[in-house]
Amino acid sequence: MSSLRSLPSIDQLLQTPVVISWITENGRPLTLEALRQTLDEVREEYRISKDVPPLDELLESAHNIIQSWASTSLQPVINATGVILHTNLGRAPLCHSAIKAIQNVSQGYSNLEYDLPAGKRGSRSVHAESFLTRLTHTEAALVVNNNAGAVLLILSALARRRSVIIARSQLIEIGGGFRIPDVMKQSGARLHEVGTTNRVHLSDFQTAIEDTSPALIFHAHRSNFRITGFTSEPTLSELAEVAHQAGIPLVDDQGSGALLDTVQFGLGHEPMVSEALLSGADLVCFSGDKLLGGPQAGIIIGKADLIAKLKKHPLARAIRADKLCLAALSATLIHYLKDEASVEIPIWRMISMSVDTIRQRAQSWVDTLGVGEVVESLSTVGGGSLPDEVLPTVVFALSAHSPNSILDRLRTFQPPIIARLEADKVIFDPRTIMPEQENVLLSSIRSILTNN
Numbered sequence: 065m066s067s068l069r070s071l072p073s074i075d076q077l078l079q080t081p082v083v084i085s086w087i088t089e090n091g092r093p094l095t096l097e098a099l100r101q102t103l104d105e106v107r108e109e110y111r112i113s114k115d116v117p118p119l120d121e122l123l124e125s126a127h128n129i130i131q132s133w134a135s136t137s138l139q140p141v142i143n144a145t146g147v148i149l150h151t152n153l154g155r156a157p158l159c160h161s162a163i164k165a166i167q168n169v170s171q172g173y174s175n176l177e178y179d180l181p182a183g184k185r186g187s188r189s190v191h192a193e194s195f196l197t198r199l200t201h202t203e204a205a206l207v208v209n210n211n212a213g214a215v216l217l218i219l220s221a222l223a224r225r226r227s228v229i230i231a232r233s234q235l236i237e238i239g240g241g242f243r244i245p246d247v248m249k250q251s252g253a254r255l256h257e258v259g260t261t262n263r264v265h266l267s268d269f270q271t272a273i274e275d276t277s278p279a280l281i282f283h284a285h286r287s288n289f290r291i292t293g294f295t296s297e298p299t300l301s302e303l304a305e306v307a308h309q310a311g312i313p314l315v316d317d318q319g320s321g322a323l324l325d326t327v328q329f330g331l332g333h334e335p336m337v338s339e340a341l342l343s344g345a346d347l348v349c350f351s352g353d354k355l356l357g358g359p360q361a362g363i364i365i366g367k368a369d370l371i372a373k374l375k376k377h378p379l380a381r382a383i384r385a386d387k388l389c390l391a392a393l394s395a396t397l398i399h400y401l402k403d404e405a406s407v408e409i410p411i412w413r414m415i416s417m418s419v420d421t422i423r424q425r426a427q428s429w430v431d432t433l434g435v436g437e438v439v440e441s442l443s444t445v446g447g448g449s450l451p452d453e454v455l456p457t458v459v460f461a462l463s464a465h466s467p468n469s470i471l472d473r474l475r476t477f478q479p480p481i482i483a484r485l486e487a488d489k490v491i492f493d494p495r496t497i498m499p500e501q502e503n504v505l506l507s508s509i510r511s512i513l514t515n516n
């Protein structure tokens with residue numbers, strides 16, 4: 065039992081060689097603050113334990129505190145879940161050219177808002193928007209911070225204090241508390257829902273237009289659920305026709321923003337941006353980091369007069385996209401323009417990865433580690449797209465007495481590994497594991513096996 069008297073003072077600690085090295089590495093203020101906090105904690109614990117930890121233990125706690133303060137908590141992880149657009153794991157990984165573009169424009173100055181030929185102030189909106197209009201054959205485009213922001217901007221700029229017609233079956237909530245009715249309220253638009261939960265008819269929209277002289281018709285993609293059975297809903301083209309007869313726009317919140325047809329990869333059909341435009345939607349909005357496979361962004365495309373109104377609204381400035389986003393988005397879009405998106409953009413590479421390739425990778429892990437087995441399973445696209453749709457996959461599966469504790473251990477590695485359980489086995493889906501992460505993944509698994 066040592067008493068509080070044996071506790072070294074801050075000044076004494078500052079003289080020790082190891083603490084001097086911390087100061088060199090992390091600076092004096094951080095080091096001092098960590099030592100103070102450690103000593104406070106020791107005094108607090110002393111009241112119960114009547115004991116003071118040895119010096120090396122005390123220094124270790126202080127060092128852990130400094131390390132947690134001086135390193136970013138946002139860090140890369142290995143996604144072994146097989147969920148390609150994992151909302152909790154940062155959605156879409158970026159393609160190489162997008163990463164290079166971010167580095168290019170951020171390590172120095174850029175022409176973000178500078179018109180080079182004219183030598184004067186320019187507009188940030190020119191950078192990604194010309195790619196979008198060329199790619200989608202639309203008149204105009206606008207990029208904002210995310211798609212929730214895009215919806216808020218559209219409703220605020222076009223429908224404030226006016227009614228907006230939407231089918232009851234589309235009053236959706238997507239992850240993270242984004243609910244269409246709440247966003248409507250926030251924008252100042254008056255929600256006018258039509259139809260029932262399962263069925264809505266064109267005549268419902270026609271009656272509502274006569275009754276409320278709305279600002280627009282809003283169509284929202286049911287990104288994360290399906291309704292089946294006794295259901296019916298007008299097509300987007302029918303809605304466009306009714307809207308245009310009334311002289312109001314049709315807005316389609318498409319969410320996932322598919323520029324490629326998912327059917328070619330053996331998945332169900334996810335509505336495509338081009339289809340919404342062909343159907344006559346006047347504005348279409350979607351995320352940059354769902355099926356587009358780019359950075360977080362909200363993309364709005366469509367009629368020039370409507371986009372011009374959005375750009376003028378004060379909210380547009382508040383939710384504008386930053387230069388990192390614009391750089392990464394442009395680089396991603398170029399792959400679509402060059403018709404090489406399915407090989408260059410990570411999410412499409414994962415979606416289109418053949419089961420044979422995946423099986424070979426899983427089998428090679430079994431061979432390398434000498435444990436585990438190859439098991440058939442299912443990957444999902446996730447991220448608010450293709451609900452209920454699965455991709456057959458082959459996973460590396462580990463049996464363990466306590467699979468949950470293995471999952472916990474996996475998350476303590478650098479980088480942390482996020483795996484999942486299936487039939488009491490810990491499974492790793494090669495589909496979402498980057499090839500360059502394989503070595504570190506295998507050595508982490510090996511270290512769990514040897515320390516078990």
Ligand SMILES: *Cc1c(COP(=O)(O)O)cnc(C)c1O
Nearest residue numbers: 210211212285287318319351448
């Ligand atoms: C995902 C989604 C949103 C929100 O997009 P964020 O980019 O996450 O803000 C809005 N509407 C629909 C239909 C969606 O699927």
